Amino acid sequence: MPDADTAVARRAIATAALASVEQVPGAAKPDPILIADGVRRQFGGLVAVDVAHVEIQRGAITALIGPNGAGKTTFFNLLTGFDAPDDGQWTFNGKELAGVAPHKVARLGMVRTFQLTKALFRLTVIENMKLGATGQKGETFWRALLPGTWKKQEAEITARSEVLLARFKLDSKRDDFAGSLSGGQRKLLEMARALMVGPEMVMLDEPMAGVNPALTQSLLGHIKDLREQGMTVLFVEHDMDMVRDISDWVIVMGQGRIIAEGPPGDVMRNQAVIDAYLGTHHDQSLIETEESFIDGEPPAPATEEGERS
């Protein structure tokens, strides 16, 4: 694990790179890893996402915030191929991603997590981890029947999984079913599993939702670690303290559009942002920290989509 000095240094580099960026929606970044143009998604008459232009800086932690129903999760789904836009292009590392299947997006190095944790309940924690590894020989049907062809690679993957599990303090749960973990532990597992893919960019959808306060700090630490290891992070979050604490840059969405961008301190004073929050939810505090969950269980799945699977 990188020491404190390099951590500070990395943050300083990211901050410095973003210092000269104009604080307007759709601002150009010095070294963007992801560039999206004209991405639109409509549900019936409702325009869920209508992003004219956005760039995400490489090697930085970018937060995507906005009131409920602003289209953050839908935007995530579009970028990662889980939903198809009505219109729009975006590139990741210069590669055109519109219309690319979600598994191919992941293989290109853009890996996401989900708002409602998708731990694979009836698989053990270590199996969950091993599933994340790419390029496994034993994942083709015919080779699967000949254990000799994949045993060696399997051992390497197991070793790599165990290292990550230890780092995320899940090593004691190695052989438990993932479904038996607490909400926060599932979030940790999901993040660790995403790292097994070897991503260049990690997209976290509400990594703190439903996490026991005791685990919050360690989760924050892990997200910062991702930056130290040179990964780009884009995350959706409601908890403004957390956004302020770890992000280098904040993008604000309201009613499907990007309404503001800037460093965390500045953007929260932006009048458009305050209006967006107050305008849609008068009764809701800007900072949603009181929604901590006593038993560590995730909240009832009343998502903004309200879909039924």
Next chain:
Amino acid sequence: MRRRVIALLLGVLGLVALTLGAGAAPAQAASGASVAGVLVNDGAPVPNVAITVSATGFTQTVKSGPDGVWKVELPKSGSYKVSLDETTLPPGVVLSDPSKNNLSVLAFGGLPATVQFRFGSGTVATESFLDKFLQLFANGILFGLVIALAGVGLSLIYGTTGLTNFAHGELITLGALTTYFFDVVLEWNFFASVVLSLLCCAVLGYVQDKILWKPLRRRGTGLIAMLVVSIGLGVFLRYVFLFIFGGGTRQFRSFNGQEGIAIGPVDVTAKNLIGAAVAVLLLCITAWWLMKTRLGKASRAVSDNPALASSSGIDVERVINVVWILGATLAAFSGILLAMSQGANWAMGFSILLLVFAGATLGGFGTAFGALVGSLVVGIIIELSTLFIPPELKNVGALVVLIVILLIRPQGILGRRERVG
């Protein structure tokens, strides 16, 4: 929960025992199984026509009597083939559909299994393509209404509970069989029978939800587990029906063999016309209920988002219960309508269930109006397809269309695309 299920079983078994007590009285031959029919052309009996009933190791030929009636006693229960010797038909009388000569019939003890041969007056071959098309189109609309009645209920239940109800076909069958029971066995007035039968099915819908599905929902049983439960329930009920009513296809006492009325080139029977009108009326009432009443609007809200509906003060369980009652009643009428044109038998609901699914899927599962449109389309496709493919394969055409639709527009005609995440 366990007690409720046992109570359900006891209730059903009690019903079986009661009906058996009533139905088993007539003395029977060695096997009790027989097959019979009446040959009627244009209201006149057709005598002296040779009918052959055969199975492996058994063949018997009889001639129809002066009243057109023929009957064959069978050595044992099972599947038999019945064919009519077309050369023995009097001049000018032909089968309206020559491909429907070699018919299969399942014969069990009890009342004879019936086989109907339909005659035309030799004009079949001379019908123009357009006339045929219009006739089939009209038949298609009628059949589409049958499917739609069941499909709307199926779709509403799916929308509000998420349950893909594979036991919906048995509600259709029950509607036809209870009507048969009141109309033929008890010899009550036909219209009273229909109303009573709808009432019975409404009660069954209510009871089914209360003692089976509601407790399962409360236990948090998964949708897939519930789907499998509904399949089990369907198989169980189907064979209870077979046990009680036997394997034959039976006609209602009233309006049997009604003559058609010619409307332009289209030939329809008055009973089908009135049946279709009532079906349309029922569907309109359903639509009005969905759009205008508090409970109906609530049911749409529940379909849209159950969590939100419940948190905004809608009594979701009550809505679901009403939807079950409505769905069962509509399905029952669908069964009665179907039985009026094709006769009632123990597996009729199951045999059209897939078409009901096709209709509901085509329209967008979970949307009541979609189910209506989809069902009409399926009904029309099925009938029109007989212009090009053999009638015995017409259902295949509809199922293939279902698969193709899934390929190009999975959300159905009126459905919405789903969101992930």
Next chain:
Amino acid sequence: MDWGFILSQTLTQAIAPIAIVYCLAAIGLNVHFGYTGLLNFGQAAFLAMGAYGLAVSVTRFNLPWWLGIIVGLVLTVILALLLGIPTLRLRADYLAIVTIAAAEIVRLFARSVTFRETLGGSDGINGFSTSFFSSLNPFNRQQPYTFGPIHFANGDVLFMFLIGWALIAIASLVVWLAMRSPWGRVIKGIREDEDAVRSLGKNVYSYKMQALVFGGVLGCLGGFVFALANASVQPDNYASDLTYFAWLIMILGGAARVGGPILGAMIFWGLLTLVVETLKNATASAIIPESILRTDQVGQIQFMLVGLGLMLLMIFRPQGILGDKKELALDARR
């Protein structure tokens, strides 16, 4: 009551070719539903592909029996692809509807008068098994064989019995090997949450297709056994009832357990035979009066029991005999 006969029948049927057929069908379903979470309600169609592929090749095209087997397998793969392409991208219950529809389509085609020349209509096809048995069967084809309470009507049945159990052993071994490999890990992951697996860079669609083909081929083996053991194929043997029996067997034994379908098939056919033979005996010897139950209605009771069993198992013991309730309680789809 002839308890000796009833018990001997029970034991025989628990391991007889019919149990083998349903066991293989259930092993295939176990791959579909137990491991992958696919709702296949048209397993009967895969068995029909095997049975008809063999029967039609041998009787209508005069091919040797082993080529008939290959034709059956190829047809099974084609059917799985046809079913999978439109449905595997869609919500799980669409697959249920499409598979059940496909199984009906297959049966309607098979029994249709239009294709009677090739497919035999509702009488089916026979006379295709002679070359298979006469070239392979080491036992006396006419003589009955009896081992203690277990009775085989002739050498062909005994031979099919041995071949069938060998097939079950091989199928179970392959399933076991596959499911403990990384391939099986992806498959089980898809059962839990396919979006999660997709987000990890796996081509979920392709894996679901592989599982559909794999389970279909296992079911197709059951179709070969069915056709050869009966020495005939009949369209109505491949009705949806077959699929429901196979589901019951899989859930009874325990889904996602390699031994589940084997245990399930033996117990299912044993119990069913016990009940049916007891009832037949009781009605024949008038212990149960004819006014309550006639001998020809025993078959209907059998189906009622299957429906009821499927319901009650799913409600009260969805994990089956071998399953672990705790593990099932973690089911993410609940």
